[in-house]
Amino acid sequence: MYQLAIWSVTTFCEEYNRDFDKVKKWYDGYLLNRYQVYNPKTVVSVMTKGRFRSYWSKTGSYEVVVPLICMNYDRLKNAIIEMLSGSEVKVDTATFKNDPVKIQNRDDVLTYLIHLGYFGYNEDNETAFVPNEEIRQELITAVRSSNWDELIAF
Numbered sequence: 141m142y143q144l145a146i147w148s149v150t151t152f153c154e155e156y157n158r159d160f161d162k163v164k165k166w167y168d169g170y171l172l173n174r175y176q177v178y179n180p181k182t183v184v185s186v187m188t189k190g191r192f193r194s195y196w197s198k199t200g201s202y203e204v205v206v207p208l209i210c211m212n213y214d215r216l217k218n219a220i221i222e223m224l225s226g227s228e229v230k231v232d233t234a235t236f237k238n239d240p241v242k243i244q245n246r247d248d249v250l251t252y253l254i255h256l257g258y259f260g261y262n263e264d265n266e267t268a269f270v271p272n273e274e275i276r277q278e279l280i281t282a283v284r285s286s287n288w289d290e291l292i293a294f
Contacts, residue, residue, distance in 0.1 A: 149178055156187040166192050167259050169271025179257075182274060194277045204240070205258060206282050214246035217283075219268075223259065224279060228267035 153160040158229045163186060170177040209220055219229045229250070236243075236251035242251055248269045254261045258279065260271035270276050 142166060148289075149183055150246070152183060152187050156190075158187060162192060163179045164169075164272040169269075169275070171260075192273075193214075194274045194281075204256065205253070205278075208243070208249050208252065209279075209282060211243070211249060213249060214247045216249055219246065219250065220279065220283065224267065224283075226270075228262060228265065228269040230266060231261070231268045232266070233261070 149163060150160050152158070152277065153163055163183070165184050167178050167186065168176055171265055179195075182195045186192060209216065217238045222229055231250040231254070232247045233251045234253065235245075238252075240252055243252060250259060253259045254268055258273075259268040261268055270279065
């Protein structure tokens with residue numbers, strides 16, 4: 141993911157007559173040293189196509205998500221449902237060795253999904269969260285395709 145400076149996004153919004161607050165809700169949510177970070181592909185896509193929707197599933201990492209979230213290590217499903225509702229969940233990122241073959245617990249799955257950009261990470265609180273509406277929609281689609289009764293009940 142590359143950084144697009146916020147002034148660039150606001151400039152694009154003005155140029156393409158897009159609502160900046162809506163762009164922010166859908167595609168912002170990542171911070172890097174206090175800089176807001178947007179995925180340039182999604183910003184360009186919403187500017188040129190004019191549709192607020194998820195452009196994330198066009199990336200290669202999407203196929204990885206469904207099997208990972210279906211593992212349900214240590215109530216992983218519940219944690220994801222909490223994050224979909226806007227909450228943050230505790231995660232220990234220190235044990236993950238960045239090898240998806242060696243995933244052994246909930247924290248490993250959450251950390252890997254943080255690395256892929258599906259979750260944001262609050263370093264101060266050591267929590268994971270869904271960063272924006274685009275990712276929320278992708279995760280909802282992923283869990284629906286997995287027939288999570290917990291999500292339906294929620």
